[in-house]
Amino acid sequence: MKPILNIEGLSKHYGSLTAVDGLNLSVEQGQVYGILGPNGSGKTTTLGMVMDIIRPDAGTYNWFGGINVREARKRIGTLLETPNFYPYMNGVQNLKVVAHIKKTKSPDIDGLLEMVDLHQRKAAPFHTYSLGMKQRLAIAAAMVGNPDALIFDEPTNGLDPEGIAEVRDLIVRIAEQGKTIIMASHILDEVEKICSHVAIIKKGQLLATGSVGAIMDSDITIEVAAEDLEALKYILKDDDKISAVQSIGTDKLSISLDDDYGTAYINALAFRHNITLTHLVMKQKKLETEFLEITRNAAPKQY
Amino acid sequence: MLHLLQLEWLKMRHYRPFKVIMALYMVLLPLCFLSFKTSFDFPREFDIDSLFIFPNIWLYMGYAGNWLSFLFLGFLAILLIVREFSYKTARQNIMTGMSRREFIGGKMIFMLAVSVAATLYYTLLVLAFGFFNTDYIVMQRVTEQMYYIPRFCLMSFGYMCFAFLIGLWIRRTGLAILFYLTYTIILEPLLRLLTYTRIFPKSKISDYYPLNAIEDLVHFFSDARLQALMSSKNTPFSLQALPGWEAVLFSTFYIALFIFLSFWLMARRDL
Numbered sequence: 397m398k399p400i401l402n403i404e405g406l407s408k409h410y411g412s413l414t415a416v417d418g419l420n421l422s423v424e425q426g427q428v429y430g431i432l433g434p435n436g437s438g439k440t441t442t443l444g445m446v447m448d449i450i451r452p453d454a455g456t457y458n459w460f461g462g463i464n465v466r467e468a469r470k471r472i473g474t475l476l477e478t479p480n481f482y483p484y485m486n487g488v489q490n491l492k493v494v495a496h497i498k499k500t501k502s503p504d505i506d507g508l509l510e511m512v513d514l515h516q517r518k519a520a521p522f523h524t525y526s527l528g529m530k531q532r533l534a535i536a537a538a539m540v541g542n543p544d545a546l547i548f549d550e551p552t553n554g555l556d557p558e559g560i561a562e563v564r565d566l567i568v569r570i571a572e573q574g575k576t577i578i579m580a581s582h583i584l585d586e587v588e589k590i591c592s593h594v595a596i597i598k599k600g601q602l603l604a605t606g607s608v609g610a611i612m613d614s615d616i617t618i619e620v621a622a623e624d625l626e627a628l629k630y631i632l633k634d635d636d637k638i639s640a641v642q643s644i645g646t647d648k649l650s651i652s653l654d655d656d657y658g659t660a661y662i663n664a665l666a667f668r669h670n671i672t673l674t675h676l677v678m679k680q681k682k683l684e685t686e687f688l689e690i691t692r693n694a695a696p697k698q699y
Numbered sequence: 700m701l702h703l704l705q706l707e708w709l710k711m712r713h714y715r716p717f718k719v720i721m722a723l724y725m726v727l728l729p730l731c732f733l734s735f736k737t738s739f740d741f742p743r744e745f746d747i748d749s750l751f752i753f754p755n756i757w758l759y760m761g762y763a764g765n766w767l768s769f770l771f772l773g774f775l776a777i778l779l780i781v782r783e784f785s786y787k788t789a790r791q792n793i794m795t796g797m798s799r800r801e802f803i804g805g806k807m808i809f810m811l812a813v814s815v816a817a818t819l820y821y822t823l824l825v826l827a828f829g830f831f832n833t834d835y836i837v838m839q840r841v842t843e844q845m846y847y848i849p850r851f852c853l854m855s856f857g858y859m860c861f862a863f864l865i866g867l868w869i870r871r872t873g874l875a876i877l878f879y880l881t882y883t884i885i886l887e888p889l890l891r892l893l894t895y896t897r898i899f900p901k902s903k904i905s906d907y908y909p910l911n912a913i914e915d916l917v918h919f920f921s922d923a924r925l926q927a928l929m930s931s932k933n934t935p936f937s938l939q940a941l942p943g944w945e946a947v948l949f950s951t952f953y954i955a956l957f958i959f960l961s962f963w964l965m966a967r968r969d970l
Contacts, residue, residue, distance in 0.1 A: 476790070
């Protein structure tokens with residue numbers, strides 16, 4: 397796998413506030429890499445630093461294995477925070493500016509506008525566009541010059557459900573072309589649906605990183621019930637493979653378990669203590685539970 | 700360089716304030732010039748008709764342009780940079796693949812192009828009005844004061860560079876324009892007065908302030924005949940324009956400083 401982006405020890409302070417704190421990340425070719433974190437966790441600041449619009453206080457980064465950063469940026473399409481265009485110019489004129497900066501010879505502007513479904517409004521000035529249209533124009537602009545990598549920062553922010561679906565669909569289609577995509581989001585569902593890899597950050601620190609599948613699978617939740625729930629709870633809490641036991645209502649327990657072990661282990665454990673389980677269900681752990689859990693405890697995890 | 704100029708042109712050609720400013724400049728330059736005939740408070744002994752013929756027309760058309768360049772080209776320079784921040788297109792341009800240096804460099808080249816265009820227009824107007832008004836055309840009289848052509852260009856570019864730096868620093872159109880006007884019309888004259896009366900009494904140092912140097916590149920105080928009439932009146936404060944070469948020298952120095960500061964400010968700022 398060819399490296400696309402490497403970040404080492406990147407930090408940024410605003411006064412006493414630490415926005416990004418010694419962040420390490422690496423993104424490889426073909427990944428759809430989600431940077432997941434609550435609002436204000438440093439996602440945009442991080443992407444701003446690797447795009448040279450925010451100056452880091454410490455740390456380094458390199459693109460495509462270490463080529464000149466300005467040349468690198470010409471091979472990257474970026475949508476950071478908001479779609480930024482000249483409001484008095486129409487869609488075509490705005491894309492021409494982008495193509496001129498990227499020195500793209502004969503850009504397929506009509507094709508790109510077709511792709512984002514803006515072809516009919518291409519002659520209208522940007523300031524007349526709806527937010528969804530602006531966002532889609534920004535995605536078209538990011539695609540000018542057939543870039544190797546794309547950065548989408550909160551691409552569905554502020555859109556209505558239809559707009560969200562359109563933009564997500566567009567990103568999935570771009571990912572299918574084999575482009576490397578780095579996407580920042582605070583919405584788990586979005587990362588789960590679109591991304592192949594994820595880094596979870598909080599207060600500028602990396603909490604976990606790995607493939608979306610690995611993070612989803614790593615800890616499993618099992619629901620159990622028995623006649624004597626208190627006795628069951630007692631032996632489960634005593635077992636060192638089980639990290640947490642919680643009551644669900646009055647008649648069930650939910651337990652978190654290392655993913656090397658499964659329902660058979662629980663069944664055997666109960667059997668050894670002469671407890672008959674009346675209910676035993678494995679629950680696939682959703683990234684959401686994981687995300688909330690990870691962002692609560694600050695110790696970094698490696699999957 | 701051409702690539703950067705083309706980029707600015709792509710951005711500006713559809714920008715209505717740009718067209719309005721340039722159109723107003725073109726309309727107002729001959730009108731301001733003609734207004735000297737009626738409204739200007741010249742000494743009574745001064746022969747006003749002599750302003751409209753060669754060679755004096757070079758200076759007086761230029762002085763009309765001095766005001767217009769200060770106001771219109773200055774505002775244009777502020778808009779040129781501030782809107783890139785208000786639209787957030789400055790950060791987008793950088794992310795798209797420009798370096799900060801290219802970004803500022805492109806603006807500088809565009810401002811130079813606008814200054815050159817204004818100078819060409821000024822030259823054309825002088826020639827047209829001059830040949831129309833002068834009864835006896837003597838070629839030597841026509842070309843005698845042509846040194847005002849490069850000085851006009853330097854003046855226009857100087858105002859733009861100063862306004863641009865303020866826009867880059869303040870990043871708000873209204874505030875930047877306010878500061879630009881306040882500094883030039885109120886603050887610098889006050890500083891000069893203070894310098895002349897208190898800090899370095901009666902010395903020429905008060906004339907070397909940046910906007911004064913740029914203004915004096917093309918200033919009717921340079922007219923020796925007028926100067927002779929004016930100095931007979933007892934004026935409290937230096938009303939002389941800097942000698943041409945001093946104005947050029949100091950203006951060039953200040954323009955270089957404004958350009959350097961613009962690059963420096965852009966290089967160290969988050970966008």
